[in-house]
Amino acid sequence: MKNIKTIIVEDDRFNAMAVSKVIEKHFPEIKIAAICDSVQDAIHKINHYQPDLLLLDIHLTDGTSFDIIRQVEPLNFKIVFMSAYHEYAVKAIQHAAVDFVFKPFDFNELITAIDKAIDELNDQHYQLKINTLFNNIEHNQPQIILHGKESLKVFNVNEIVWGKAIQGGANFYMADNSYFFASKPLRRYEAMLTDHSFFRCHPHYLINLNQVKEVTPELQRIKMKTGDEVIYEHRRYNQLIDLLELSRVYA
Structure with a gap:
């Protein structure tokens, strides 16, 4: 070398x-x-x-x-x-x-x-x-780079509706109903996205609180604005509701 x-x-x-x-x-x-x-x-x-x-x-x-x-x-x-x-x-x-x-x-x-x-x-x-x-650094619309299998792609953080941990990486689902497979674990992105109103509602799921439409406690489901439904853990319910209220106050 x-x-x-x-x-x-x-x-x-x-x-x-x-x-x-x-x-x-x-x-x-x-x-x-x-x-x-x-x-x-x-x-x-x-x-x-x-x-x-x-x-x-x-x-x-x-x-x-x-x-x-x-x-x-x-x-x-x-x-x-x-x-x-x-x-x-x-x-x-x-x-x-x-x-x-x-x-x-x-x-x-x-x-x-x-x-x-x-x-x-x-x-x-x-x-x-x-x-x-x-x-x-210069704009108020933060972007994040997601690592695919063979390429990188830049997304506005507010485009991401939710993420799902899967074998070999994570799927991120977007506001336009597309999705992107990231070859790194969901936890790699969780710490970065938490500062932008994202919440780990379940070991397998990370949601954008600003994209939540409604929560159905009897089914332990979160309905996103795209129509997708995400499961949450019962023990995280109170924190979920508190964070949703905060996100709407400061939206």
Whole structure:
């Protein structure tokens, strides 16, 4: 394998050194071309070195990592985002299926994230992921990438009516009565969708509370606006009703 040119963009020198040491110890195929601590320095070094991989702190002294990405063309590298902040940007990144690691570092998580980024150096869908990322940062209609068997597809979160866990992945049913098979387990998406009024009403089902038409307690059924009916667990009934009331108050 050819050397993988990498740039570390981190304004905390101790964190930058920690990342550098992890790379030196675990990734002999990676060559660190530069370490930068600002937006402008990063843009200059990226244009000069044309890296394969970028390890990128979200918050820098003179801006954010998104300022860097907007000003670099073409986007011929993969990114591992790093941040100590649990804020909207983190959710936007996760929805876009782009690699991410929290600070202070769990070094095993950092190694895993770098490994994954290396595996995806030839990812043909990467521009789609970046486009989805910027949509989620800049607009009020969040999007999520679902992984199919052979392709990725972007959906507006409010298009998804409900999801069903099945062998080998999950089916997601849409407002237009279409469905999409995702090759990852339903639980992979549950954490992301919960912040958008989704609720795990049953071990096999995840519903969009904004798409619920009515609940029939005697049958333990939830009727969705599409006409689909979903089973819920009796023990989750009270939480379901409370969340439905909240979703309608804040709709």
